[in-house]
Amino acid sequence: xxxxxxxxxxxxxMSELVPEPRPKPAVPMxxxxxxxxxxxxxxxxxxxxxxxxxxxxxxxxxxxxVVGQSGLGKSTLVNTLFKSQVSRKASSWNRExxxxxxxxxxxxxxxxxEGGVKMKLTVIDTPGFGDQIxxxxxxxxxxxxxxxxxxxxxKEEVNIARKKRIPDTRVHCCLYFISPTGHxxxxxxxxxxxxxxxxxxxxxxxxxxxxxxxEEKCExxxxxxxxxxxxxxxxxxxxxxxxxxxxxxxxxxxxxxxMPFAVVGSDKEYQVNGxxxxxxxxxxxxxxxxxxxxxxFALLRDFVIRTHLQDLKEVTHNxxxxxxxxxxxxxxxxxxxxSVDTEGSHDSNP
Amino acid sequence: TQRVVSxxxxxxxxxxxxxxxxxxxxxKMSKQQPAQFINPETPGYVGFANLPNQVHRKSxxxxxxxxxxVVGESGLGKSTLINSLFLTDxxxxxxxxxxxxxxxxxxxxxxxxxxxxxxxxxxxxxxVDTPGYGDAINCRDCFxxxxxxxxxxxxxxxxxxxxxxxxxxxxxxxHCCFYFISPFGHGLKPLDVAFMKAIHxxxxxxxxxxxxxxxxxKERxxxKKRILDEIEEHNIKIYHLxxxxxxxxxxxxxxxxxxxxSIPFSVVGSNQLIEAKGKKVRGRLYPWGVVExxxxxxxxxxxxxTMLITHMQDLQEVTQDLHYENFRSERLKRGGRKVxxxxxxKDQILLEKEAELRRxxxxxxxxxxxxxxxxxxxxxxxxxxGHHV
Numbered sequence: 001x002x003x004x005x006x007x008x009x010x011x012x013x014m015s016e017l018v019p020e021p022r023p024k025p026a027v028p029m030x031x032x033x034x035x036x037x038x039x040x041x042x043x044x045x046x047x048x049x050x051x052x053x054x055x056x057x058x059x060x061x062x063x064x065x066v067v068g069q070s071g072l073g074k075s076t077l078v079n080t081l082f083k084s085q086v087s088r089k090a091s092s093w094n095r096e097x098x099x100x101x102x103x104x105x106x107x108x109x110x111x112x113x114e115g116g117v118k119m120k121l122t123v124i125d126t127p128g129f130g131d132q133i134x135x136x137x138x139x140x141x142x143x144x145x146x147x148x149x150x151x152x153x154x155k156e157e158v159n160i161a162r163k164k165r166i167p168d169t170r171v172h173c174c175l176y177f178i179s180p181t182g183h184x185x186x187x188x189x190x191x192x193x194x195x196x197x198x199x200x201x202x203x204x205x206x207x208x209x210x211x212x213x214x215e216e217k218c219e220x221x222x223x224x225x226x227x228x229x230x231x232x233x234x235x236x237x238x239x240x241x242x243x244x245x246x247x248x249x250x251x252x253x254x255x256x257x258x259m260p261f262a263v264v265g266s267d268k269e270y271q272v273n274g275x276x277x278x279x280x281x282x283x284x285x286x287x288x289x290x291x292x293x294x295x296x297f298a299l300l301r302d303f304v305i306r307t308h309l310q311d312l313k314e315v316t317h318n319x320x321x322x323x324x325x326x327x328x329x330x331x332x333x334x335x336x337x338x339s340v341d342t343e344g345s346h347d348s349n350p
Numbered sequence: 351t352q353r354v355v356s357x358x359x360x361x362x363x364x365x366x367x368x369x370x371x372x373x374x375x376x377x378k379m380s381k382q383q384p385a386q387f388i389n390p391e392t393p394g395y396v397g398f399a400n401l402p403n404q405v406h407r408k409s410x411x412x413x414x415x416x417x418x419x420v421v422g423e424s425g426l427g428k429s430t431l432i433n434s435l436f437l438t439d440x441x442x443x444x445x446x447x448x449x450x451x452x453x454x455x456x457x458x459x460x461x462x463x464x465x466x467x468x469x470x471x472x473x474x475x476x477x478v479d480t481p482g483y484g485d486a487i488n489c490r491d492c493f494x495x496x497x498x499x500x501x502x503x504x505x506x507x508x509x510x511x512x513x514x515x516x517x518x519x520x521x522x523x524x525h526c527c528f529y530f531i532s533p534f535g536h537g538l539k540p541l542d543v544a545f546m547k548a549i550h551x552x553x554x555x556x557x558x559x560x561x562x563x564x565x566x567x568k569e570r571x572x573x574k575k576r577i578l579d580e581i582e583e584h585n586i587k588i589y590h591l592x593x594x595x596x597x598x599x600x601x602x603x604x605x606x607x608x609x610x611x612s613i614p615f616s617v618v619g620s621n622q623l624i625e626a627k628g629k630k631v632r633g634r635l636y637p638w639g640v641v642e643x644x645x646x647x648x649x650x651x652x653x654x655x656t657m658l659i660t661h662m663q664d665l666q667e668v669t670q671d672l673h674y675e676n677f678r679s680e681r682l683k684r685g686g687r688k689v690x691x692x693x694x695x696k697d698q699i700l701l702e703k704e705a706e707l708r709r710x711x712x713x714x715x716x717x718x719x720x721x722x723x724x725x726x727x728x729x730x731x732x733x734x735x736g737h738h739v
Contacts, residue, residue, distance in 0.1 A: 071535035099540065133541045134488040179534060181425020185449035188487050208534055211564040213634055227448050282566050283647055285639025293637045 059111075059118030061168045062309065063149075065200070066123065067142065067192070068177025069130040070099055072207040077175075077265035078123050080278060080289060081301055085267075086110045086123050100128035103141045107169075124171060130188050139192045146171050146200050150324040170321060172312045173236070173304065174200045177207040178224065178260060182216050185227050193233045199320055201236035201312055203304070204228070209262035209295050210280065210287050217262050224260055235259070237308070241315055254303065261300040264289055413465075413472035415521050416662055417503075419553065420477060421496065421545070422530025423484035424452075427560035431528075431619035432477055434632070434643060435655055438464055439621075440477055457482040457495040478524060484541060493545050500524050500552050504677040523674060526589070526658070526665045527553045531614065533564045537576040538584075546586045552673055554589035554665050556657075557581070562616035562649045563634060563641045570616050577614055588613070591657065592664055609657050615650040618643055 066074040079085055086108065109122045124145075129138055149170045156166045174196065178189055193202055204224070212220060228235065237255065242248040266289050269276045278289040289297050304312070420428045429441050440462050447455065460479045465472060478499070483492055503523045510519045527549065531542060546555055557577065562570060581588060591610050594603040620643050624633045632643040643651050658665075 069535070071532070073534075131539060133492075133544060134490050136488050179425065179532075181423075183425040183446045184452075186424075187449050187453040187485060190449045190453070191487060208564055210636070211533075211561050213636055223448070227450070230448075231450060280566055282563070282639070284563075284641050285636065287636075287638050 056116050061120045063122040063172050065171045065174040067126045067129055072177040073265050074177055079267050080265040099131045103128040103138050105145045135188055139195050150321055170316055171200050172316045174202045176202050176204045180206055180208050180211045182220050184223055197233050203236050204260035206260050206262040210264045258299055261296040263297045263300055264295040410471050415474045417476040417524050419524045419527040421480050426530040427619055428530055433621055434619035452485045455482045459499045489541050493548050524553050525669045527555050528558050529555050531559050533559050533561050538580045543584050550587040556589050557614035559614055559616035563618050612650050612653050615654040617651045617654050618649040
């Protein structure tokens with residue numbers, strides 16, 4: 001262990017020792033600080049502006065997966081999150097579709113733009129999850145899909161002549177919908193989250209929260225948090241990846257008070273106090289989706305989109321993907337995986 | 351109008367008079383009564399028109415029994431609804447298990463009995479709860495326990511009915527099953543369909559959508575229609591309210607029509623008193639408003655309660671005349687003959703057993719003789735086999 005010298009991270013060459021599972025994020029330790037104000041303005045801070053311009057030009061990918069029993073409002077919530085018809089329900093609201101007999105994975109991509117920034121959003125839906133009489137191992141197709149995306153990325157990365165920008169289909173975030181029973185988690189919820197919290201960022205969400213009064217909501221959230229803790233389920237933001245004290249305090253507050261977010265989704269607008277708001281109209285009142293007194297949708301939206309979007313991607317790339325990669329390399333004895341299958345393999349020619 | 355009711359057996363009351371609804375009629379009748387007795391104007395008047403009153407009085411003294419089974423996934427509001435319906439707390443010491451405990455649990459049957467008395471009419475209500483239903487990851491064996499419970503009650507009644515002392519038969523047969531459908535889904539789930547098909551020939555099924563305050567009115571209508579379509583599609587036989595008879599008054603007929611049109615009932619349960627519009631009502635308080643349990647515009651709770659109370663008698667009858675008779679004929683066809691013959695053949699069996707015993711003794715004797723012969727043969731050969739004792 002070196003003392004005092006800043007550690008520099010060597011390139012991730014194949015010859016490097018395979019790291020232990022769950023390595024710390026690839027961020028260099030704080031270097032010795034030079035106070036630039038003393039010597040005159042250098043202009044290093046303009047890099048932020050340069051990065052911003054770059055991002056705006058290239059745009060970025062975001063892949064979000066929704067998992068939960070049918071009817072919990074997953075598609076509606078995603079539509080509400082991104083204020084556009086991006087889920088598979090977008091085509092028509094005719095729920096004549098039957099529950100599929102096995103879990104299906106449906107990925108739908110959209111490009112949405114805001115303030116000059118382009119986002120290629122992919123929503124991955126999982127109809128059939130948890131709906132059968134026998135739901136044993138119904139998370140396996142989902143785990144398989146997630147690992148397949150890692151595999152795809154790994155193959156691209158390992159190529160001799162690889163693309164400048166590897167298309168990123170890895171799942172950055174998985175919203176798991178908990179049924180608002182008011183009692184506790186269901187056995188299936190526990191099993192799913194136990195298996196998948198190790199491969200993907202899981203954000204548990206309490207669906208259709210307009211079914212609970214404020215006290216019931218508080219109690220339920222507490223109970224769910226306790227159950228998740230007792231069963232050792234690390235949901236995003238995971239404690240071990242808090243980078244510094246600032247992150248830790250912010251994330252602690254979210255972990256211990258706000259999560260799991262109790263949300264209500266809607267794509268209909270109503271007039272309330274002279275404003276048009278998204279909501280649900282019932283004989284006893286209008287439930288406003290973006291009103292923090294009514295539900296925590298705004299918190300979820302801010303969390304996923306406005307503050308932690310980049311972090312979700314980073315944790316996926318630096319932690320989950322690296323874990324997968326390390327395992328694959330280990331299996332192959334430290335050598336790059338040989339592409340045995342015929343699909344998608346590039347020839348090493350310019 | 352005179353309605354003649356035959357009094358069937360001292361054990362079962364025939365005429366249920368729900369306090370809320372038929373009070374006026376019975377009061378009217380009891381007022382007329384003395385006049386008719388004292389001054390029988392009509393020459394041909396015998397007086398058996400008074401029979402319903404006698405039955406009524408006897409029944410009121412005896413009290414009524416009703417068994418209601420409640421089935422549905424956990425967290426659908428079953429216990430709250432039952433407590434709301436009967437204005438009581440059937441589950442005072444309830445502990446809700448966590449998910450990890452639920453993984454190990456199988457479906458259980460818990461019966462709680464409560465005696466409710468209202469205006470002199472006693473009701474012995476048994477609520478059969480089925481915790482664990484629908485919780486497991488694999489629910490294939492979910493309903494075995496429930497079906498065996500229902501069959502056991504039928505079996506016991508059959509046994510009692512065929513017994514010598516029939517005075518005090520306790521009727522624990524399940525008269526009605528409230529099946530709770532999740533309001534979060536888009537209709538019936540595969541488990542719902544499988545379960546209802548397994549019990550629709552054994553018990554009266556009343557489908558109920560609980561936690562109805564999750565749905566807007568449009569969503570509610572859509573869900574109800576979807577459920578009814580699926581019930582028809584899968585040929586599930588739910589309990590059908592009998593049409594009002596032609597001699598009933600218009601109000602009752604209209605009420606029955608309304609009830610029939612609202613199935614499946616979408617209800618909200620609560621025993622908390624909330625202040626709304628200046629008075630205290632039972633309801634649920636949300637930041638955006640108050641859901642009133644007894645407001646027909648908010649949910650079908652009143653309709654469900656009305657249906658249950660005015661049709662308690664009919665539910666019992668259908669259980670007796672249809673489901674129980676089905677069970678009985680099946681049972682007797684299968685095992686009835688054996689049951690009777692067993693008694694007659696006891697002697698025969700004894701004889702048979704004695705014969706078998708004799709045969710075995712003969713066989714042993716023969717074997718011994720053979721061994722003796724072998725030994726003698728062995729001796730002559732010069733072998734040292736030794737003596738067998």
